[in-house]
Amino acid sequence: MLPSISPSSIEPSHQWVIRISKTFETHLLVDTNLPICIFHVPETLINENHESYVPKRIGLGPIHHFHTELYSNQEQLKLTTSKTVLTPYKIAYHFTKTVIENLKQLVPEVRCCYDSYFDVDDDTLVWVFTLDGVFLIEMLSKLSEQDSLESFEDIVMVENQIPLFVLIEIRTALEEHISGHCNNTFLANLLVRICETHSPLKFSKRVSRLDLDINNRFHLLDCLYHLIVNHNVTAKNQFLQTNFLDDVDLEDVENAVQMASEICPGASAFLQPLMIVLKLPWDKIINLIKKMLGENPAVLEIDIPSASELSRIGKIEFCMTPGGIRDVEFDDETTTFYLPILCLKPDSEVVLRNLVVYEGLMFKKGTFTNLDFTQYVDLMCGIIDSAKDVRVLREKHIIERDLEDDEIVKIFNGISKSSMKTEEVSGLQKTVERVNKYYGNVPRVKVYYFMKKYFLAWWKAIAIVFTLLNLMLLVVRGACEVYECNNSLGFGFVRLIFSVGTERDGLVEFERI
Template sequence: MEEEANHHAIIDMEKVIDRERLASTEQKISENPKLLSKAAGKKSCCIFRVPQSLVEANGKAYLPRIVSIGPYHRGQPRLNMIEEHKWRYLASLLSRTTQTQRLGLESLFKAIAPLESEARECYSETIHLDSHDFIEMMVLDGCFIVELFRKVAKLVPFEPDDPLVTMAWILPFFYRDFLKLENQIPFFILNQLFEITKLPGENSTLTLSTLALVFFNNSLQRPDEAIVSSAKGKHLLELVRSCFIPREEESKPLKRVVTPTHVIHCVSKLRRAGIKITPGNVSESFLHVTFRRGVISMPTLTVDDFMSSFLLNCVAFEQCYSGLSTQFTAYVTLLDCLINTYRDVEYLCERNVIENHFGTEGEVASFINNTGKDVAVDLDLCYLSHLFNDVHKYYRNSWHVQWASFKYTYFDTPWSFISALAALFLLILTVAQTYFAAYQYFDNPQNS
């Protein structure tokens, strides 16, 4: 009976298990991830899809508006207008190089073909393009960027009535779209195309990095020239990001600082505690924030369409790329702590810490709060660790808080000072009146 029951169980199990579906399950086990490939954790991978949590917080800030660079947004109909002009710019470049260097389209393909495998590894997603289409995309997008950089730097003239430069609204969108994390191609591809298409007599010391920074100069809050000259990156976003971080800061090992709290109070509360915020040195990067003797020094940050896009994409890059420091993430976390309402933004604008070309003070506050939302940063191990710790200690010092609160309440504005003075005068009159009334009462012999 037991053997018969086992036999029936085996038959029943064979009915339950679908061999075709089992084979399908085994195939899924053997397949590699495509949306976040295994190569995404390597140092070579540097071009990522922005995490969904950041997309939900900041909407379309990570999407290219007019031009697609690389594979992630390739072929989208809304970007076709500039796609057509890429071919025109490639034709312009080839007409020049064919005449001067006998360098044709085939030469460009041959120059990029050996770099295909390395270029594919730069993307966190598996790129479903065959070799020809992938190389064509690298050549087309890369030559468009390099040619545009040369034209803006006046190494090559624009064609007469070129709409990409005569229409004032287009270039500002290029500044932003070229610095979006999902809209990148590897810098070594750009550099290869730049080197082989150099003009006869072109300055041999002129680098693509310098040319790129000349292009972004109209929108970039450029810090010290020594930092700019040493800028490097795996793509244009990292190149421009590195301009704001001194080379020694990028490579300097950080020491863990255990802070009692990971919160700095908002501007309004800090002011009540006697902590002031002043603009820093204009030649410094806006990341150079210091705290000394109750004063937070912050170089002016211009908040506009370009800077808002740049900040968001730098933070997204730091969230994805493990081999990177987190200066931008720590900085926006600090801003998020300092700003709670539009009144905090008003004060920072009055102090020239923020230069607002973005919108209302409320819109700036909302932008800052969203930028700092759902980002991961170890505040015990970042370049602002000591600042968070020192501000917290100063804020917790009771006599600082009490004295500063008294001054803030009664002497912050002329009206509060006048009110306090009037109250004090009234108090003195009341005390004097009471004194003289008591004096007359006790001094009168009849009351004895």
């Protein structure tokens, strides 16, 4: 029977005392500055896109090593791979003493890297990390030589990370067994090649191991995140669009209702229910309906026009910058929007989503102080709404891709805007504000906003009123068909309306034929 690595959600009190005492001792006795850096992805995100967060082929570390779906297929593969890797070191008879005993000393530090305590003994945990660590080093070596997208998707996931100091210790133990000394050049160069090859953002210069101090990095995903965020060539009002009523200013509608009531006192009887309808939580109602119908809930985006609108209406020129996400800039004088080069491959959605989740979880823990990458992805989700937007950015060489335009649209339309906020307004947020300010002052756009503010609320209010009246009439008509209403009750008028409506519908259908 395989041991269960997943922490139990319900446990007797005496087991809780044993577990919590072990956890407390581990954190109290371990002298380390390593932060929690490997997390369980929130269930809401997994439900939103299961394929991006749960490995399909390779389970690494205590979270996924013993998952039934993966274990039966990968145990023999890991053993075979480990044998292939270890054979040149001639370490078969000394493996336990050379590798296992060294890693066992690191178990307390390894436990501190996870956001949950795993109720397994140290021996089990050591063998999990040894087997998975050796396997991961070999996988990285193969990935650096060929572009195996399927494997990379799994090993870059947040829950599938192996602490980097475990890999360093394995390499050190093996090299010292042969030559008596070891440096981390091989592993550093290997990680750099992997990150450079699979980064969704293009590096303007050749990345070297000098750009990546692996002794201060936590794992593979952290290496990739560090290189992307810190790559540059130079050393707050965001509004959500959640449902079809977001364009309606409730204050404008209330003013309209009040004016209508003053002009026609009887109108308030019809318009007051309208206000009740408008104040309903339509975003939750619509998402619930879509969920019942099997559709994905609406995705939140930042308030910025699409790339095609900025180009066609705002006459904003897009230009690539050789830098990174911290070099996103808008030049007011030349009306040029500078964006870094984005290289999109079949595995890019998994990489983008896990980088965003990792940054967000580290931000919540207080390890990261900004949300640079998340804000960049929010920006790209905002300006890419359709294939026209992708085409604009592709023609300006901002997007390089192995995907079709529609596939790229699907990626960015499926990622929801982050709800987390930083204390200070970032440079990228200020850039978005300047773009919106410039676009909002375009004469054509100003006219549209004026029409939207003063007339759209009226038209939507009228449409809702007629919808409600139509529903009421349908109810009355149904009641009349059952109870044979007479004219003295006033229902003959309703019948007349529906008879006229039916005749008109018939005429319309006749004309169409």
